Amino acid sequence: MANAGEVKVEVKDAPDEVDFSKIGLEEALKILQASTHGLSTEEAQKRLAEYGPNKLPESSRSPILVFLGYMWNPLAWAMEVAAIISIALLDYADFALIVALLIVNAVISFVEESNADKAIKALTAALAPKAKCLRSGEVITIDAVDLVPGDVIIIKFGDIVPADIKILPEEGGGGGEEVPMQIDQAALTGESLPAKKFTNDVAFSGSTVKQGERHCVVYATGVNTFFGRAAALISGTNNVANLQIIMNRIGAVCLLTIGIWVIIELAVQFGHYHHACTGGEEGCPTLTNMLVIIVGGIPIAMPTVLSVTLALGAFKLAKEGAIVARMSAVEEMAGMDVLCSDKTGTLTLNKMMIQDETPCFVPNMDQKELLRMAALAAKWKEPARDALDTLVLSCADLPSLDVFEQIDFIPFDPTVKRTEGTLKGPDGKVFKVTKGAPHIIIKLLDEATEAQVCHAAERQVQNFGQRGIRCLAVARQDEGQQWKLLGLLTFLDPPRPDTKATIHKAMEYGVDVKMITGDHVLIAKETARMLGMNTNIKDAKGLPSMDADGKIPKDLGKNFGEMILEADGFGQVYPEHKYLIVEALRQCGFAVGMTGDGVNDAPALKKADVGIAVHGATDAARGAADIVLTEAGLSTIVTAVIGARKIFKRMTTYANYTVAMTFRICFTFGLLTVIYDWYFPTILIVIMAVFNDGAMIALSKDRVVPDKTPNSWNLKNIFIMGMVYGLYLTLSTWALYQTAVKTTFFEDKCDLFSLNDRHVELRAWCGAKLEREYLGAPGSGMPFDSAAQFDAAGSVCQIPGYGAQHHICPQGPVAPGGVLDGDQPSALHQCMIEQKYIRGAMTRSLLYTQVSISGQALVFVVRTRDWSLANRAGTATYIAFLLAQIGSSLIGVFGFGGYVEPRHRVDDCEFCGLSTGGRTPFFDSKVVPIAGTESDYTASVIGCTGYVIVAWIWSAIWYVLLDPIKWAMYWILNEDGFRDQVAFRHEKKRTLERSSKEQTGEVFNGPAGFAPANYANPLGRASMSKPVSAVLDRKSAALVPINRTSMTISNDPNRAMNIARRSFVGQGMQRRTSFERKSHEIHAASPKAADAPKH
Secondary structure, three states, rough: OOOOOEEOOOOOOOOOOOHHHHHHHHHHHHHHHHOOOOOHHHHHHHHHHHOOOOOOOOOOOOOHHHHHHEEEEEHHHHHHHHHHHHHOOOOHHHHHHHHHHHHHHHHHHHHHHHHHHHHHHHHHHOOOOEEEEEEEEEEEEEHHHHOOOEEEEEOOOOOOOOOOOEOOOOOOOOOOOOEEEEEEOOHHHOOOOOOOOOOOEEEEEOEEEEEEEEEEEEEHHHHHOOOHHHHHHHHOOOOOOOHHHHHHHHHHHHHHHHHHHHHHHHHHHHHHOOOOOOOOOOOHHHHHHHHHHHHHHHHOOOHHHHHHHHHHHHHHHHOOOOOOOOOOOHHHHHHHOOOEOOOOOOOOOOEEEEEOOOOOOOOOHHHHHHHHHHHHOOOOOOOOOHHHHHHHHHOOHHEEEEOOOEEEEEOOOOOOEEEEEEOOOOOOOOOEEEEEEHHHHHHHHHHEEEHHHHHHHHHHHHHHOOOOEEEEEEEEEEEOOEEEEEEEEEEEEEEOOOOEEEEEEEEOOOEEEEEEEEOHHHHHHHHHHHOOOOOOOHHHHHHHOOOOOOOOOOOOOHHHHHHHHHOOOOOOOOHHHHHHHHHHHHOOOOEEEEEOOOHHHHHHHOOEEEEEEEOOOHHHHHHOOOEEEOOOHHHHHHHHHHHHHHHHHHHHHHHHHHHHHHHHHHHHOOOOOOHOOOOOOHHHHHHHHHHOOOOOOOHHHHHOOOOOOOOOHHHHHHHHHHHHHHHHHHHHHHHHHHHHHHHOHHHHHHOOOOOOHHHHHHEEEEEEHHHHHHHOOOOOOOOOOOOOHHHOOEEHHOOOOOOOOOOOOOOOOOOOOOOOOOOEEEEHHHHHHHHHHHHHHHHHHHHHHHHHHHHHHHHHHHOOOOOHOOOOOOOOHHHHHHHHHHHHHHHHHEOOOOOOOOOEEEEEOOOOOOOOOOOOOOOOOEEEOOOHHHHHHHOOOOOHHHHHHHHHHHHHEEEEEEEHHHHHHHHOOOOHHHHHHHHHHHHHHHHHHHOOOOOOOOOOOOOOOOOOOOOOOOOOOOOOOOOOEEEEEEEEEEEEEEEOOOEEEEEOOOHHHHHHHHHHHHHOOOOOOOOOOOOOEEOOOOOHHHOEEEO
16 A cells, blocks of 8 residues: 555556656646646546546445355354254255245345345435536536546535545635645544645545635546555454344353253263164154254344344434434444534524624624625635525625625634635725634734723623524724724524424433533523523533643543533533543443534544434534434434334344243253153244244334333343243243143043043053953954953954054964064054154144244233233234244144154054044144154144144233233343332322322422422332432442432432433443443432432
């Protein structure tokens, strides 16, 4: 890569590369075949076709590789291992279904994310950088991508340089010393301070204009720029998103749980039950059974659900006016608890209205003349550059200005806060006019001779400020004279109509709004008063500043955090102050959002957890921001916060559900296998996973209620709650198994076919069956007169119409006790084998239906903190659940014969008729195995309508306790301050009962630390434990007393309650760093609402 001094580029018709930094302007124009008047439109089109667009080549990946990438992650690898095991066991159906499951998830991810990305790109097209360009003698605005070498462009303060350029002389240059431009090239060259650029100097694409305005000629575009040559290094950076880290951690816990149970299963089945593996199809049932744990436990849909949820959510935010430039910013916005908002244009309309009052300080000066003077300090022949210029130029008599010649102009600079024009009047005299912030203009005056004017102006500014009226000072300096203050133009920037309600809504959602403005403190206070905010607005005097070497002061949060927290905003601040305010709040443990629109706001936007470029922001501000607003006003930001919390809620719902289901599948089938040597068909688990994935993907569009407090990932609570849910559902399945298989409850109480597989039960049932249907039956020819004799000597081959035609029986009669092709089981023994098989197959049907229903129903519990049946989910979620359970119930009703026919079977089974009377269409109930061949029939399921109904009723009964269990865990873990909320509500109720005088609209005079009853505080963040100072200990989530601190007291109960809520919420959350946030102290409050605590 070239260094800053090597800017050689290839140019058409030039034999060698040209270093434009080392050649003169005339030579550069000659090489570029251009002039200072720009190119013609036709020539520009020809060069665009020759040089290509002014952009870096987009790294396009093959759609096939993108698609395959969705199957390349640790969770997918585990599923792929399961597929390999299946094919090794000649289990082709399982292999096909597992691969199909992987492909389905990849297809959904690919399609949904592609659609969302295309939609977002379409919406962001309007934000593409523009450039002012001279084409065919006219100044036009074009997309920066259409610039070509030889174009002449105009760059000014706040612009991002769109191409490599060489600076042309100032317009009308030659008079006076040249004013350099200030170009920030830190991102390209590492220079910490802006570089001064004069005529003939070069500036690189991607750098930022910090000061000045000039015409420049483009000499390199696209890949030929200095930035383009460094693109390979820049694109090599690959930061892992926070969501990916979260998914990796959840996946790791799930895989660890699965791995532990796989080891336990293998050890028990091979070591304790002495199962062996044989060759051929279904030759190793232990490994096949192990696939149940792997396939069922892996949350294969997690990357799909979470990424699709984020993509669809970002698309919806974009439609609402907030374009997400960094996907992880959605999580940060959901957790934002402090918003530092600019005043002008965000809290106010940014539409100035000139006022009649115009204090003047020189003779013969009135409003009309003062407006003319102010217009001379602007580019009156060009479009207005900001709101103040718009105001002045729209009111001034512009035709009367034609008699003046503007020799020089210094545009607005946030660090100077004024503009200045140098002019020659009709009499030939040269003078200067400046307009800007009053306190800046007053500093230009000579204190010795203008002291009286200074004091008078300051008093006027103060008086106007108390009424919310802003002032623009105008001063003039004649050649060889001192500056004279001409007067003050007064104007009003009224608040937006919705701002007051929006601020209260932000506070309701746990976001504290601080006003940060460069306007006078008095104006900021009046604006805060009109908006219903507290008026503790401070000036910049007490704020920190950068060290001499430009570094952040040490212990910034410790030394200045409390002061910044106490303030409701700051006035008369500079961009440096914004940066340090954000950093101090972040060091105090808050997730900070920052709004901005100018180039000097870019550092603060980049430092904030959520940088928000407001509507109409400069390219530099938008480039540094995480979220770009396409609609004006604070309401768009609050809407985005609520939208981000909805997205976050959907993601955490799935995370809670998938962790619970991993524990549930592993413990349920692991315990059944280890304790009862039980088998379950892998194919049904795959089908269940397909059903569940469809329902879970519907969660990405679920109807959710956003939390009233900032969100953050709390993996510890997710894992704890997931394990509790999983163990509870495991208990429900185990209880059902015990009831169905080890008792005769359903046979006795529900008149259903018995599933009891105990030996004594099977022997009694088969003995009764044989005695009833065969012993003593007319024409049976049976030589036995008792069941005991039949059991002792009777072979299955001796049962008329049953075994005589089977391949294991001879065509002729066989003597009792005879042997042919080995020992044959007795009729009683064979009956017991068949019944054990039938009952086991029906039990699998019952448990499959119950596991499917109860497992997927859990999503309705984890999606809300309230009673699940009273909180309506999205229509798509209900439809997905119903479709999945209809499919599961059909399998439970009709059965599933499996995909492998038993190698050993006994046909014409007279004992296989079921009480339901059914021969199911998917299972030939007469095909049954012979003893000792359990691996041949583990994939079979016999359906029974009665037991499907049992599964639904059983699931509903156990579902009832899930909400109380959830609330108990919320209480124990104090999830989202649940314990505080309940305590607050109970104490408020008791207090209201004690005092009949208290009414709904009156202040709630409860013990110290309580919120007022009329405050919208659904999470009740005030501590109910003791009326002393308290903090929330993050590890134990318990309230512990601390020493009192010297914090001030707020007279605004709403704000006090909001700060209390944020303190209790924010400390229980994990922020995006791995460090734990500090606990925030709340000073003990007096019993009155007016003495509520405040930071």
